[in-house]
Structures are given as C-alpha cells and as structure tokens.
Amino acid sequence: MMRAPLLLVEDNKDDELLTLRALKKHNILNEIVIARDGAEALDYLFGTGPYAGRDMHVMPQVVLLDLNLPRIGGLEVLRRVRENPATRYLAVVVLTSSKEDEDVIRSYSLGANSFVRKPVEFNEFVEAVKAVGLFWLVVHHGAPPRRDIE
C-alpha cells in the first residue's frame, strides 16, 4: 500500500529543515508535503488554488500544524479543517513553540488530536517529532480517504 503523505505546515525554514531531518533520522519515509502558510495548507487540503485538480483521493495521514502562520493562522486552519466534512477526521497535530495555556486549550477545543511543543534542545525536538511521527504515521490508522467529490 502506498504510504499517505504527511503535511507539514511551517513558515520557518529552519524548523522545516530540522523537522525533515528528524523525520528522516527516524526512518519515516512518507512523502512530505510542505505548506508555508495557512492558506497554502488549506489549498492543498481542499484542492484549490495552486493545488486545483490534484488527486483528492490522496489525503495526508497526519498534518503537523504550526500555530503562528502568515496569512491564515494555525487555529483558523484547524477550525476550517474540522468544519469541512472531507477533512473532519484528519489527524492534526499542533506543533508549536508556545506552551501558553490558551493555545493548548484552544487547539484541543478546536479538535486537535495532539499538541506538541517544539523544545529548543534539538535532541528533545527530535524525540518529539519521532513520537508524533511514529504514533500518527505508523500506529494510527487514519480515517479512510474520501472516494469521490460531489
């Protein structure tokens, strides 16, 4: 079976590179789609804008979502993902610098599956990405992808 891709929504190039490196280090070989802001992430998920006409049967197995994003913020992306029947059951892991209580509470109340804080220490960061990757890409069986577009 072809592995479903992983959608990384991240505007910081450093974090993107470090995340990719961490995933690679842990042998997570899924295709990784990168969106640099919230709008791009939504375009990919809903097949609009630059992603118009992409194969909508392919949905990411997990979305790693930063909160502090240009154009459309992470929480808004999460809200729209949960609003849309096509993406309602998508696994979304909020991955962010912040450990502000409010972010955690709002993320979970909007339906985030998990909340992971990006630590400064690289090794901890690797561990966090590994935990997320292993759980959501290996252990977790995502909701069946949508078969057709009405």
Place this chain on the structure above:
Amino acid sequence: MRMTIRRRLMVVVAIAAVACGLFIGSGELVALRVEGQMRTIYAKYLPMLELEPLLQDQLETLSRGFQDAVASRDLDSVAAASAGRARFLAYVDAAGTAIDAADAARLRAALDAYCTSASDISRRLITGETGEDLVDAVRSMQDERLRLSSLIAKTATFDQGQLAQAFASVTRAQRDATSYQAWIGVACVISVLVLSLGLSRGVLRTLEGLTLGFARFGEGDFSRPIVVEGRDELADVARHANQMAANLDELGRQRDRAEAALKLANRELEAFSYSVAHDLRAPLRGINGFSRALLEDFRGDLNDEAKEYLDRIAAGALRMGELIDALLDLSRVTRARLHRDSVDLTALANGVFKQLSASQPDRVVDFVASEGVGAYGDPLLLRALFDNLIGNAWKFTSRRSPARIEFGRRTEDGMAVYFVCDNGAGFDPASAGRLFSPFQRLHRSDEFPGTGIGLATVQRIVGRHGGRIWAEGEVDRGATFFFTLPDKSGDES
C-alpha cells in the same frame, strides 16, 4: 432675601409669640376695662348704700340742736346748732360722685334755706316773740325741713334698675371681649398651623427629592442631579450632593479610562509575551538544532576544539531558551487571574520534595514539613511558589551533608508566617535586597546553576496574594525564606 428654613422657622416662632402676646394682652385689656367699669360702679353706688340714713340722721341732729337751743333759751346754742350744717355738707362732699353736682347744689340750697329759717325762728322764739307771723314762719320752716328730707331721700337712694343696667353692660363688655379674644386665639392658632404646615410640607417635599436622589447616587447612577427648588439649607445639601456626585462620576470615568488603559496594556503585554514565546524561541531552535546537526553529521571532520565550540553554541541557545521560559513564567504569574481556594501547603511541599527526590535519587536530604499547614490562595501559583522555594533549597544544599530542608509555620505578632529553611550555601545579608530582583544572582552559575528568575517569581506570587516575603541568611549557614498570605477575610494571618 434667602428664605432659609431657619428664617422660616423663626418667622413661625415670631408669629406664634406675637399671637400669644396679643392673646394675653387682649385678656389683660379686657380685665382692665372690666375692672375700671366695676370701679366706677363701686364709686358711684357704694357710698350711696348708707348715705341716706346718714344724711337723715344729720338732719335730725341739726333739728334737735335748734330745738335744744330754744329749750335752753340760749342764743349761743343756736349758733352752735348752725355748725351742724357744716357736718351735713361734709358728708355730702364725702359722697363725691355718688351725688350729682346738681343734686348736691339743690341739697345745699335746701339745707341753707332750712338752716336760715331754723336759726331765725330759734332766735325769735328765744327772744319770746309770738304771733301769727311766727306760726307761719314755723310752718314754712317745717315745710323746708320736709323738702330737705325728701330731697335727701331722692338724692341718696339709687335706682336699682340703673345698677342692674350697669352690671349688664359690664357683663356684655366682658362677653364681647372674651369672644374677640377667642377669635384672635383661633386666628393665631390657624395662622401658626398653616405656616408650620407650609414649612414642613416644603421641607418634606425637598427631603423626598433628596432621598430619591441619594438613593440614585447610592446605586451609582449619576446621570441626573438632584433638583431642588428654593434656596434653603436643604437646597445647599442638594447642591453639595450634586457636586459630590459629579466628582464621583468623574472619578468613575477616570477609573474606567484607567481600567481600559490597563486592559489595553495587559493585552499588549500578552501579545508581547506570546510573540516572545514563539518568535524568540524559533531562532534558538535553529542555532541549537544546526549545531547538533553539525556535530552529528560532520563529527569526523571536526577536531575537539570545534566540537566544544559547537557544544557551547548549543548550550548557549538552550540556556537562552530557559531564560525566556522563566521570564514568561514570571510574566504569567503577574497576568494570571487569581483563583483562591483552601490549599494544603504541607501536601504541596511534600509533593514538590518528592518530585525533586525522584529527579535526583542519589541525593540524601532530610526534609521536614509541619503537619496540617494550610492557607487560602491560588493552588497553581502556590505550587509554583513551592517549586521555586524548595527547589532553591534543594539546589543550594547540594554541597551539604547532611542536607536539611524544613517547611513550617510560626506565629509572629499574632500573624501566621510561613517559612522554608535550609542549611545550604546561604547568602550575604548585605545583598539580601537583591535577592528578589529578576536576573540578580548571588552565586556563580558554575557553582549553582539557575536563571535568576525564581525568587522574583516567588515574590510576585506572594505579592499577588497581598502578602509579604523576606529572607534571612548568612554565607554557608543556610537561608530561611519567610512569607505571609492573607486569609479569607483579607487579613494577613
């Protein structure tokens, strides 16, 4: 002129006083008049009561004097008898107004005529004269005496009808006066009553307005002032109250503005903290992450010095991350809303110690927490307080054996003081003032690592609760941190 309540009251009192004066004065006047009339009646009628028999008696005496003189045939006695006339007249004079002047004149004339006749006849009889003439003279003299006698009877008796009339007129005057007086009294009472009612109604109406206004002010509604007519003392009260309300209103508005400004500042601070949390940490992750990546991916190409430098870069970034976290914790303590509850401090202290022991199981520390110590405060913040205080004690006793940490409560000046005491590295008492300032460290970080934020956080937590914190210590003789927490009533206890 300002019609103050005081003035109006004085007017009412003055009118009442005048009315009382009028009432009493009119009574007195009536009494005086009645007395005068009575006196006139007494003067007129009293002397008359015994006047007639007296005068008849005098006439009798006078006549007998002449008869005696004739009988004794003494001319001198005739003259003496004539003196009776003067006595008679003295009585008439003494009767005063009881006898009209005209009546008195008539009496005098009749008396004179009688006396003249009597003395003349007496002399003629003594000298032995006889004859028809004398007899006629005697007869005429007797007529004169009769006339005088009847004149006395007429003059010296009073008409009873007249007396009754006089009394009736006095009674009438008295009755009239009494009824006038009654009218005056009624008029006074009514006017005082009307004035008092008018005054009290005005005052009561104003008071009602004041009461309503004060009730409105009490509820914090300053939109309308108290409206009071007139310029009396209550109007002054209303004016002062309106002034006060306006001031309160302005104060309230100032407070609202300050609150709004504070809210805005808080929101900005929150936004600032948020961006610090996100944006300052991201580059640190890059620095740390790529240093580690270099170390891992190019280990063979680097000599030991280069590796050490990379280690230092990674550690520096890590430390800055810790500092940012500590600062955020500190600002969170300041911003967080307090949710107070009863907190078991003993359990909290034991929990913190257990966690520290678990993190460094090889350390042996003698920990004593007094049983049953409770306080009223925010459980999360108090937990952070103990994390820092007991964590500090744990850190600074790391070079002691045996290490000892104690938590307890004691009473100073009737007020509960909590303390965390250790036998660790202590501090120089001269520097105690810097203990609670952020980033102030009294020890070298290679001896005792730390951010320098912990005690500042502790101080803010105690401050947020309205308590006080202070410390005592000496270098190498341990440190004791004391703090107070107000109880439920808001008193420090």
